[in-house]
Amino acid sequence: MYIVMLAYKAPIEEIDYLLPDHMEWLSRHYDAGHFLCSGRRPERTGRVIIARPMPRVKLEAMLATDPLHTARMVQHEVVEFEATRTAPELAKVNEALVG
Template identity: 60%
Template sequence: MFVVLLTYTAPPPEIDYAIPDHAEWLAKQYDRGNFLASGRRADHRGEVLLARPMSLGKLEAVLAGDPLLLRHLAHHEVIEFSATRTGPELRSLNEALTR
């Protein structure tokens, strides 16, 4: 499983202009089952994405299509972790239980 920290690197007006395309990209990733949750960071400096378990290469390919990244308006930091405890809603993704 992955936590992706997206940090904006451009002024807010440039980010705001690109957000509709980014939101459309996010919707496609949810439809494809790649993301579990996402939202804007409380400090408004970026976003947080929770990606389901997949190969790091696949995740990097998914992230490479983000319009914010393509337009050089943000960068991603990927944090990989193995879920060993989860709430009932994520039990099927608990890597410790699926081995």
């Protein structure tokens, strides 16, 4: 799995202009089953995406098509990890991920 930390590199007014395109991009990847959750970072400094396990090169190719990335308004930091324990309400999600 991956945690993707997005850090804004542009004024929030410029970010807000591209957010509808970014949200559409997110929706496509949710629909494809790539992303598990996402949301804003406090004080609107960026966003966070939790992505399913996949080859890292595939994730990086997806991130390269993020409208915020193509406009050079965001920097992605990718952290890979293996979920070995989850809260009970997430147990079914974890079972599906690790098989």
